[in-house]
Amino acid sequence: MRGILDMIRGTARLKVTGARPERMLNILAREGIWFSRAESEDGAGISFTVLHSDLKRTRRLAAQAYFETELLRHAGLPTIAQRVKRRFAIYLLPPLLLLTAFVLSLFIWEIEITGSETISDAQLLSVLEENGVGIGTMGLTIDRELLRDKVIDALPQISWMTVNVSGCKAEVIVRERIEPPKTIDIKQPMDIIAAKTGLICELSVFEGLKQTDKGVTVLQGELLISGTMPSISGKTRYVHSQGIVKARTWYEISEKIPLEYISKRYTGETETKKSLLIGNYRLNLYLNGGISLDACDKIIYKERLSLPGGILLPIEIVTAEYREYIAEPVRMSEDDAAAILKSGLTRKLQAQTKGEPLSLEFETAQNGEFLTVTLRAECMEDIGLTVPIQQLAKE
């Protein structure tokens, strides 16, 4: 605490020489001048520290007692203030910094997009850039309504958007268009055919003429429910066939994987290169752009600078870290390889079928350096596929 006070008030260290220099300490005590760190200078004198405000008085008292004084050093804020007294640039610096911060805060240095699900941020940023809104754009010049119309024109998936500018950050809020569900035009004449080969287990016809029956095996493309209906009047009637055709289907899918693969082993050798990203301008903080590492991964870390209070600056410190690795062959265990393939085959089956599998069976076989896994599955699913009536299509 004492040190902090001394720093604020400022101190001066003096050396006093003369006959019986100890007398100077008595003078200081008598005059009520605070001093500290009194040290004897091998009988030649005495040095001590006094407050900056007492310096002149101390010197005067020393002169009156026929002592010679030598100022050893100054410290503290008054000394610093005296040093910078005539450096006018320092007075200009704070207002200049404030002005710079104010001017910079008028521009957009960060764009945050919320609400977009199907449209990528890059796509939206590109459209915004085309319409004059990007990093470095003056926030006050954005005409939100005009921008909204232009963006909606360019990206029809968007139904509404707005840009909220707060400081140097622009928040782009997007609402995407919700597509109406597909409707079935029941007036359009349609057949139902088999999408897959299978054994029919359930057949319910709501509209149309049944062409097959339960227990019958049908081939892919075979007509199941016809939209061509005979009429009592002799005139053929065309309807939009509707129905459910559930059938047992069988799948056999194979996948193979090499047991030996190339893996990266990191050597621990790293190199880092730093650069500053000011707006869109990059300033490299290194001279040599080359890397001494043979094979390496590059990882980029970005750190945005900000002022106290969370005000973001348009400056980013970009650190590129290069990690050296050696590519070497690694052998995978058969169990691990089989687990990878089984998981992949299950996902593939789920993508191909509409229903749940009734049974699943895996067969594993090793063929040289490869492991093959075959999935055999039996499923129950709706195989009906609604298509336009072929006869009418030909006409």
Add this chain to the structure above:
Amino acid sequence: MKNHYKALGRMTQLTGLPLEYAAGLPKVELEGFTTARVECHRGVLQYSENIVELGGKGAKIRISGSGLGLKALSPALAVITGRISGAEYIFGEDGE
């Protein structure tokens, strides 16, 4: 003058009152091995790392040790810090 101090000492012993202190004689207090407080001194006579000598009524006070320094000095009180090895009164030639 020496007889005068002897008489004062005797009276102090008899009455139990701090008459020597009241008469302005120096008072030395040692706090542990690192601090010495001297009241009623008459200024610094000698000052070095190993010896600090203070004037006093009737005798000089010598504090000896190593790394000695003056922590505070006022007309009434002197606080000496450092590794203190001894404190003694010196009744010298100029002793009253």
